[in-house]
Amino acid sequence: MYDPLNRIEGEKADISIRDGKVVEGVSDGATIIDASGMIVMPGGVDIHSHIAGAKVNAGRILRPEDHEKDVEKHTSITRAGTGHSIPTTYTTGYRYAKLGYTTVFEPATPLMKTRHTHEELDDTPIVDKGCFPLFGNDWHTIEYLQQGRVEECAAYIAWMLRATKGYAIKIVNPGGVEAWKWGRSLVGLDDRVPNFELTPREIIRGICKVNQLLHLPHTIHVHTNDLAKIGNYQTTIDTMDSVRGLGNENKPSIHITHVQFTGRTGSAWHNVGSGAPEIADYVNKHDHVTVDMGQIVFMNTTTMTADGAFQYMLYQLSGNKWLNSDVEVETGSGVVPYRYRRNNYVNAIQWGIGLELALLIKDPWRVYMTTDHPNGGDFTKYPKIISWLMSRKAREKSLARINRIARNKLDLPDLDREYSFSEIAVVTRAGTAKALGLKEKGHLGVGADADVAVYNIDPRKVDPSRDFRLVRKALKKAAFTIKGGRIVVKNGEMVETPMGRTYWVDSSVSEGLRSKVESDLRTTFTKYYSVQMDNYAMADSELAHSSRINVKADV
């Protein structure tokens, strides 16, 4: 068993489950699952995966060619569906369950369209889920911060999280997406947002303060500025540094997502390099930061983000079809198909950056394994990435096939660190659950949700460094996946398909502040939005399986 939160690292152990929870012990009449010679971990917790919502679905519609060769047939217990880089919702749930994942978060949803996101999440089976609404380009948020009204901003964001049933605050290219609505871009953190007197730095700091005031379980979750800039690693460091000192010392105060995409050095595409050493150095020295990889895989995938400006740039670079959707008042989005190629110098460097980040950042509790699905590649590639982390030999095999000049430029060939099973458990479940503030996930101690993954691989007999292919095989198809105490996967096949819960956060602010903000909102809402405020907010009953997390704000 690997349960790093409870310091169990490869020992033999029994787990008792009753009524969906891990308990001290069960009676002799209980069903026994014999996992001898297998690895048992808490169910996977994916902190960042685009699986539901307007841009995800726009991507599905955009790319019929993505689905044609990857189909799932209807069975008496499973729904039909399609993949490949953007699977349909039922297929998404089944494929995650087969990987031993039991919790997934959709990391970017426009406030105005989050009802759509929840409709899709409600059609995503097995996994527990939640979503992160977008605030970094939102007029209300920016104006409150511009006027120095941080407490009212906090009350507003609490209102919005309740209205959208959101779990955490997402920030994408703060200020930059608003600039994109005029076809413009911002450069760095101190450029002024057109029509507003605020800078990205001020937006990030302001929202970070709000996050602290609201006591949200997760930190602000940030996709930094300058994704389209060639050499952009410094922006990542500046962003991490922008909130240093704002948080309380025991907990991180910012999460930077898919750092690979903003981890480049260079001034032109032909001299791009890896900024991973510099970023890793910062992360190693500052524990207020957590990050996730955003690892790329060499495949034909679909990029999709709220960063409309970046997506336009990618269209210009690649010439591929380009979808853009600006959301009034709040944010934007873009979708562009993209193929990562081994022979492409920049793609090869990108591939190296993600892995270097994970290998150079020393504390596995602060770096998580993601592909920013589907931006870097789809989530069914996770076992492959895990094998790269665990095996230098696996990396060397891939390194041998990538662009030669890129290989010579990267530090990756010289890195000999290899992740252990325990560290993999951290970066795919224990660490992510902790970062998300989900106390009953990511571990198997008494009181935890009975979400368990059993992989058919014996850590006493298999050396993951040498036998990385066996690791991949075992992680691709869980021997057992247990969700809420029910066996949902056996030998990589679905056996039961219950629906999971949707987590969202209700941060309660003082009544006086709440009613003032709501009354102000009534005025601005009518001026800003093309829908009525009364029709905007979601009722709790709109979620099929709502799971509200209550916290008390400091305001």
Added chain:
Amino acid sequence: MTTLSKKIISNVVCPFCGSTCDDLEVTVEDGKVLTARSGCSSSSSKFLSCNIERPLTPFIRKDGELREASYEDAVHRSAEILANAKYPVLYGWGSTCNEAVRAGLELTEWVGGVIDNTATFCHGPSLLASQEVGMSTGTLGEAMHQADLIIYWGSNPVHSHPHHIMRYSALSKGRFRSSRKERRMVVVDVRRTDSAKLADQFIQVTPNGDYELLCALRMAVRGDELEQNVVAGVPAERIEELAELMISCEFGVLFFGLGLTASEGRHRNVDVALSLVRDLNARTKFLIFPMRGHFDITGACQVSAWITGFPYGVDMSQGYPRYNPGDTTMIDILARKDCDAAVVIGADAASNFPAKATRNLAKIPVISIDPHSSPTALISEVVFPSSFVGIETGGVIYRMDGVAIMTKPVIPPPPGVHSDVEILQDILSHVKKLKTGQ
């Protein structure tokens, strides 16, 4: 003022066109709608006439005649028809809610049929074109706040989406454009429509000439010289002027309708329009919007896509989703006489389809689900009366720009009349029993 039984309900969402205006004020009393204000005439007409021509019981055809039947019998008969059919098609979906579409998709899967929606003869070409090119679009509030150039091409919103201009474009009040003077409206159409009369500029294009005109515009936008003096009835100077207008605006929007999707060229017309707008984004900011017609056609396509991967014309007969418009689309299937049963819901196929398709539809057992009686009901084997989404029952619908809005009932449905969702779920439940033998 309200009396004991009289109620005024505000911010009601209108279930008529793709504008989904949500600021209606409806007065109800004793379970009936008295007035419906703030909406357009189509809107109030829908609310006020919901009880006209309305069956209140199901019907099943016996000996050539439609006879009143119980709900249970109608459900059983429908389930039998669908479970025994080799290639049923479930069609319509544009005028119901997402919850019903979801149920319809599951039913289609269980009967191994095809699910197609009204996009198939409306904005299907727009979907096809966007699958080639992509699309630069947004939510309608973007046009409201920022657009200083508004073009309606092959779209006559005064009639098709009466409050569109007022809420979202030339007459709307936005943050950065607060008056009509700050906006320029151009209409391109084959005749001087009522919408053209509101425009600053009207450009008359020869019927079926949109493709050439759009190509010429693209060329002009790119700075290429037009070698023709006249393209599709429009003089080259006017084309160049329009190109200049488009390049020099701060924020342009192009709304297009059936003028592009239904005239010669169809999806290729839309392809050029999408490409033109994409090209314009290199010079300025430009968005394009298909003027989706029915109040939940956008939702129907979206739900279809997240469940199957495809927005319409989805064939599940092999047990998995397949998409091949022209092959797996309703009218083509009917023309080939390939389907042996059909469900028509939230649409009136018999009225809208080409005659050949309707004749073939009349030859197969049809299950129609609709609040009103219609020509489709008259050729059906089973008829279900259903409740109106947005008036008698609630459900999520999507505005033409993809914004999800929750509708709520303002009056109860007539006794014995079920919602689309209930009917479909009850049929599905029986189909499952028939298919699994349980």
